[in-house]
């Protein structure tokens with residue numbers, strides 16, 4: 259099993275396990291999303307008791323249940339994109355697919371915009387999409403509906419406690435590092451594509467109350483879903499795209515690690531001073547707080563993502579606009595006091611010419627915060643040990659949740675889609691069962707190999723840059739400068755982030 263290849267995560271899981279009370283496993287991580295694991299059979303990942311229904315009630319339910327080949331729970335960016343991908347796959351042409359989401363509408367209304375003759379009216383929620391994600395959206399026909407996005411040709415990251423910095427760009431600056439898209443623009447683009455896919459039935463305003471997976475490999479046994487209005491659905495394949503508090507994940511009783519970073523992301527739309535060519539993304543790691551990032555939206559506009567303590571996040575939201583702009587400018591420009599050790603290591607790096615990669619471009623000044631654009635979101639980590647079970651599979655944030663410092667959460671989810679659709683399509687091609695455990699485990703294995711490495715790397719970066727202890731600052735500065743001076747290492751990181 260793929261998880262065995264990552265003993266550090268298993269180690270982390272077991273190290274933090276403290277108690278097992280009332281069937282709930284608690285860990286030392288704070289605060290924890292507890293794990294309900296009532297007698298799970300590890301080899302086949304099914305429950306031996308409560309969740310699996312008896313054959314008697316099973317057959318009673320069968321009589322009143324509607325059947326779909328595939329039921330997707332969760333119509334966020336990942337669930338809707340998956341529905342579009344499954345619906346447009348030729349081999350899956352005879353599969354009836356149902357997409358459920360508790361939200362009343364998603365992506366159905368085009369964002370009000372300058373396209374309609376008004377102000378730019380940018381959303382404060384944006385995602386940085388990797389070239390790989392853009393390519394997927396292109397293939398699905400979604401990208402042509404993304405009417406507004408900004409190409410990022412360069413990413414500049416630096417440490418507030420030293421001179422260390424790193425720049426990611428391709429030699430000619432014409433190959434994009436990423437694309438910034440507002441979430442509502444992307445949601446609307448996906449829904450426009452989905453509208454053209456006949457065999458996907460979309461039901462917004464449908465909240466899933468519970469899910470049950472079969473207790474045996476009997477192909478006649480189906481997964482079932484009960485909605486809040488007590489409607490019962492049966493399916494060959496239940497897909498959990500229902501975010502980090504996933505109900506589907508609970509139904510497969512996967513052990514999971516989840517904790518909050520005790521950090522909030524403050525987002526806002528900012529107006530910049532004289533930046534007609536806005537194609538650089540900026541990120542500065544601040545002492546004790548977290549990274550602050552400026553993502554280009556359009557000429558003279560950028561989106562802020564500032565990871566900071568919950569108290570500071572509240573202060574930032576409550577500030578007068580002028581003070582907020584001051585605080586953001588100060589976070590990008592303030593000179594912090596450096597220890598002797600850090601000064602010496604910076605001198606050494608300069609002497610070795612490891613910090614000299616030409617003149618450093620400086621971030622733009624912020625002149626205004628767009629009215630009502632400030633908001634704050636708690637940040638957390640989540641990892642499900644299993645992505646697959648009999649007739650059920652997890653995708654997107656339901657399977658993995660990461661800190662946004664590397665802008666990877668949605669990119670990982672889109673990568674899941676690519677592999678899952680491929681595995682299901684191959685299975686149908688050879689006349690296999692799309693809900694069979696072996697089929698779904700193939701998806702799990704492929705994705706965990708990629709996702710766990712990225713998740714662990716991001717978590718490690720967050721921890722490394724949360725430390726102000728001078729020897730650590732000196733060491734990480736040397737590390738960052740060494741990577742920055744090596745085109746080969748930078749290419750390696752860029753190709754992984756671009757996937």
Ligand SMILES: Cc1cc2nc3c(=O)[nH]c(=O)nc-3n(C[C@H](O)[C@H](O)[C@H](O)COP(=O)(O)OP(=O)(O)OC[C@H]3O[C@@H](n4cnc5c(N)ncnc54)[C@H](O)[C@@H]3O)c2cc1C
Nearest residue numbers: 332334335336360386466500501654655665666667668669
């Ligand atoms: C501040 C911030 C910045 C980010 N920046 C980036 C970035 O630059 N790049 C990037 O790749 N990622 C980024 N991310 C991460 C990215 O936003 C998420 O990974 C992604 O949106 C997750 O999508 P999802 O569809 O898996 O989950 P969600 O968006 O959580 O969607 C889950 C859906 O399931 C529905 N649902 C839940 N429970 C039920 C139920 N019981 N019944 C029916 N429906 C249900 C919900 O209504 C919801 O619509 C960022 C995140 C944050 C917080």
